[in-house]
Amino acid sequence: xxxxxxxxxxxxxxxxxxxxxxxxxxxxxxxxxxxxxxxxxxxxxxxxxxxxxxxxxxxxxxxxxxxxxxxxxxxxxxxxxxxxxxxxxxxxxxxxxxxxxxxxxxxxxxxxxxxxxxxxxxxxxxxxxxxxxxxxxxxxxxxxxxxxxxxxxxxxxxxxxxxxxxxxxxxxxxxxxxxxxxxxxxxxxxxxxxxxxxxxxxxxxxxxxxxxxxxxxxxxxxxxxxxxxxxxxxxxxxxxxxxxxxxxxxxxxxxxxxxxxxxxxxxxxxxxxxxxxxxxxxxxxxxxxxxxxxxxxxxxxxxxxxxxxxxxxxxxxxxxxxxxxxxxxxxxxxxxxxxxxxxxxxxxxxxxxxxxxxxxxxxxxxxxxxxxxxxxxxxxxxxxxxxxxxxxxxxxxxxxxxxxxxxxxxxxxxxxxxxxxxxxxxxxxxxxxxxxxxxxxxxxxxxxxxxxxxxxxxxxxxxxxxxxxxxxxxxxxxxxxxxxxxx
Numbered sequence: 001x002x003x004x005x006x007x008x009x010x011x012x013x014x015x016x017x018x019x020x021x022x023x024x025x026x027x028x029x030x031x032x033x034x035x036x037x038x039x040x041x042x043x044x045x046x047x048x049x050x051x052x053x054x055x056x057x058x059x060x061x062x063x064x065x066x067x068x069x070x071x072x073x074x075x076x077x078x079x080x081x082x083x084x085x086x087x088x089x090x091x092x093x094x095x096x097x098x099x100x101x102x103x104x105x106x107x108x109x110x111x112x113x114x115x116x117x118x119x120x121x122x123x124x125x126x127x128x129x130x131x132x133x134x135x136x137x138x139x140x141x142x143x144x145x146x147x148x149x150x151x152x153x154x155x156x157x158x159x160x161x162x163x164x165x166x167x168x169x170x171x172x173x174x175x176x177x178x179x180x181x182x183x184x185x186x187x188x189x190x191x192x193x194x195x196x197x198x199x200x201x202x203x204x205x206x207x208x209x210x211x212x213x214x215x216x217x218x219x220x221x222x223x224x225x226x227x228x229x230x231x232x233x234x235x236x237x238x239x240x241x242x243x244x245x246x247x248x249x250x251x252x253x254x255x256x257x258x259x260x261x262x263x264x265x266x267x268x269x270x271x272x273x274x275x276x277x278x279x280x281x282x283x284x285x286x287x288x289x290x291x292x293x294x295x296x297x298x299x300x301x302x303x304x305x306x307x308x309x310x311x312x313x314x315x316x317x318x319x320x321x322x323x324x325x326x327x328x329x330x331x332x333x334x335x336x337x338x339x340x341x342x343x344x345x346x347x348x349x350x351x352x353x354x355x356x357x358x359x360x361x362x363x364x365x366x367x368x369x370x371x372x373x374x375x376x377x378x379x380x381x382x383x384x385x386x387x388x389x390x391x392x393x394x395x396x397x398x399x400x401x402x403x404x405x406x407x408x409x410x411x412x413x414x415x416x417x418x419x420x421x422x423x424x425x426x427x428x429x430x431x432x433x434x435x436x437x438x439x440x441x442x443x444x445x446x447x448x449x450x451x452x453x454x455x456x457x458x459x460x461x462x463x464x465x466x467x468x469x470x471x472x473x474x475x476x477x478x479x480x481x482x483x484x485x486x487x
């Protein structure tokens with residue numbers, strides 16, 4: 001849980017807020033000294049006094065000023081002929097030669113573009129532009145500042161997107177080969193989306209990763225529909241003849257989509273395109289499927305931990321009581337309790353790892369709280385202790401293969417060999433529970449990785465840390481001595 005502010009800090013914050021509010025109100029109601037046509041520019045270090053509401057009834061400084069969205073028509077085209085948001089003049093100089101806040105020569109078009117870039121990078125800043133005190137501050141800094149509505153900013157955001165898209169198109173012209181990754185998911189509003197990402201190495205040998213498309217995909221999500229959406233995106237970016245691989249999850253519809261796209265690329269006779277290397281199965285997703293099959297016997301234990309974490313974190317008083325129990329047992333307070341996401345097994349492992357140090361505290365808390373009914377038994381904890389080494393290997397490979405800032409093809413075999421060896425060791429264990437769980441994982445492991453992956457093998461060979469001898473060792477361990485030598 002986050003740290004709660006003390007009563008003393010709250011009181012200090014309130015004093016500062018009251019003082020800021022009083023200063024702000026004083027600045028609004030202060031008499032004007034700069035509204036006269038013959039007013040002299042402020043001296044160096046002198047604050048610019050803002051005009052009163054009576055003298056500037058349409059200024060955003062008016063306390064009751066309301067921004068009307070109708071003033072910023074969405075259909076109006078922005079051009080150089082429109083009135084500038086910031087007027088340009090030569091400005092007046094102070095004694096030290098600096099230009100005052102009301103002068104200068106800012107570029108209106110460039111100013112609007114920079115605002116669009118800022119809002120695009122931080123969407124929450126969009127609403128901040130319409131906040132009354134933000135405009136008061138900007139007016140105080142520059143008397144010629146004028147309000148910019150969110151519809152105008154939205155147009156600038158679209159312009160930024162279009163300009164960046166054109167720059168990316170130009171850079172892709174010099175790229176020879178592009179690998180794609182594609183994923184689909186459904187939001188909590190039952191809307192389905194598809195994202196398509198391009199991975200390539202630029203002319204400076206720097207690995208690049210760019211989102212080409214993020215679009216809502218109407219049902220049905222069949223393989224033909226997915227392939228058509230991907231092909232339309234590639235045609236828009238004009239990179240149909242540069243794609244060499246596509247990485248997808250292991251859904252049946254994705255298999256159909258991969259076959260459909262493969263047939264289209266073969267028909268186009270793309271130079272350098274190798275059909276048997278085109279479809280790449282997501283390794284992280286396979287690891288998730290393998291672990292989910294092995295965790296079936298631990299589902300009661302997982303559910304108990306989930307309910308325990310939910311029960312404690314839903315109430316501040318219960319969490320405070322749990323912390324007091326930990327202090328009574330002289331336990332070292334480490335990482336807090338965390339709840340997992342059922343579809344991501346790595347988060348389940350994090351929940352295991354976070355809850356294990358508080359095993360004794362759960363038991364002690366259960367004795368003091370009669371409403372707590374989800375305490376894991378000693379048998380469940382012992383079962384988890386047996387499979388923890390295997391789950392640790394899977395957690396490590398999931399973390400490594402999920403990286404996006406470095407290549408992962410060359411480290412596939414070095415990590416997957418450790419998982420295979422742990423599973424084989426567990427399958428030969430005299431413990432029936434452990435051997436049964438390992439056998440279930442091995443079946444799923446062999447289903448997807450029974451055949452060698454030439455792309456991963458070549459990447460491992462080219463890595464100077466491993467070379468050919470290590471690949472031969474991995475093949476013997478994964479596929480067996482006789483079969484490994486034949487591969």
